[in-house]
Amino acid sequence: MTTRPFRFGLEMVGSAFDRVGWRDLAREVEASGFSTLLLPDHAYDFLAPVPAMVAAADATTTLRVGTSVLANEFRHPAVLARDLATVAALTDGRLEVGIGAGWHAGEFDQMGIAFAPPGRRVERLAEAVAVLRGLLGSEEFSYSGRHYSISNLVNYPRLSHGVPPILVGGGGRRVLECAARQADIVGLNTNLANGVRARGTAVMNNATAAATAQKISWVREAAGDRFPELEICTRVYRARVGPRHQDIAPTLADEVGLSVQGLASSPHFLVGEVPKVMDDLQRMRAEFGISYVVVTSDALKSMAPVVAKLTGC
Template sequence: MNRPFRFGVTAGYAPSRADWITTARRAEELGYSTLLIPDRTTVGISAPLIALAIAAEATTTLHVGSYVLCNEYRHPVILAREAATLDLLSEGRFELGLGAGVSAFEFQRMGIPFASAGTRVERLEESIQILKLLFTQETVNFTGKHYTISEMKGQIKPVQQPHLPILVAGAGERMLKLAAREANSIAIGLKITGHGVDPTDATLEQKIAWIKEAAGERFANLELSQ
């Protein structure tokens, strides 16, 4: 399957409502498909879901997306409600980007335990499974290693079905294979070395190979980005 290229633009700081609306409308006028906001707590980034709701209201065709929400900051039941509401109010223009969280500094500043990478990936995988259930099922029960959901009913459903487009960002083998199994889009992180970012072709080729291996027949329908 040949997918058309899409171009998104990342922004994060909204000094005022007027400035933020201007940014969103300008992105739409320039032909970008999606306006994306990261989820950072220490660098003056606006609250993603609130800012995205304003951007969606100010535009008509522009998709809005998180790039990416840290799974450790939100329980999946709360996130499902907020994401489905944003998709409903934007008439199907929200794209949900998720990650396991990589900034130990931010966790430490907030007093949140920074679990091992393996634990954070496990939680993200369970969270995505719960989100999909809440987006599609009327009654949800889930028992995992990290989350337990009992008789959740009456949850808001997104406009986009069977569920919201889910983007997962990752750089390591385990994260990329999780993304290959569960996501619609994958943001492939670059390798970070002691000398900075190493965007070598060999590294990227290896990451794509991991994705292909885990995705199987799904690979043809996956959207890849950096």
């Protein structure tokens, strides 16, 4: 496995911002050395990802913007392709497209969107990624699938920076195989196929080192010859970095439904002082090939020393 240099993303969580606050945050993320500022795609107190990405990029000079991750079921890929092409054009190509099958059953119910079985959602996701890549990368594109049909469509604006990297994220075998075959970046997550993230189920069963090793084996098998080209990303649910933070490991482990050892070896949790967290990340890269690490925005300041030391290494 090729050893890729580390890079770090920050996923925004929490309350929405006004214009000044959002621009200030984007600048702080850039100054802290993060590669990418990422927007989730949920129907609660977050900024809408597409306009927020443009505003963040406009406030910065090198920071990439992306989504972690778009719920495919919420948008038709032909409509999304035009939105993404516009974002790419207005950010000088600093766009990273994260997309998944959509997992939060409650949101689907609130919006009145049918929450299809996992296999059907993943099937639609695979077709949507093909449509997105085709529309973003072709002069004129047609597609005939089970779920989407595109006829001689030209997507505007045309991209001068090439097709943005596409991340497909998830925790189940089918979605990870989709990522392995079609994405540029494979986003490792817990398995949320049942529509909830609950203590003792999705987290405990799918956040362990053993579960991650299984996921990487699925990706490797499905990717075949293209596996060395893939960037492997982990979404870190909790990053507790700093003096005495290791003391909270037992409480945190109990909270998420893992053993202390399970928490320590999981690629979805970072707990301890800066040198330990750096060692943990290097171990994860050696063991799983993870080089792209996404933490939540509550860890912006505490992760900054780790980002400064490991980015590009």
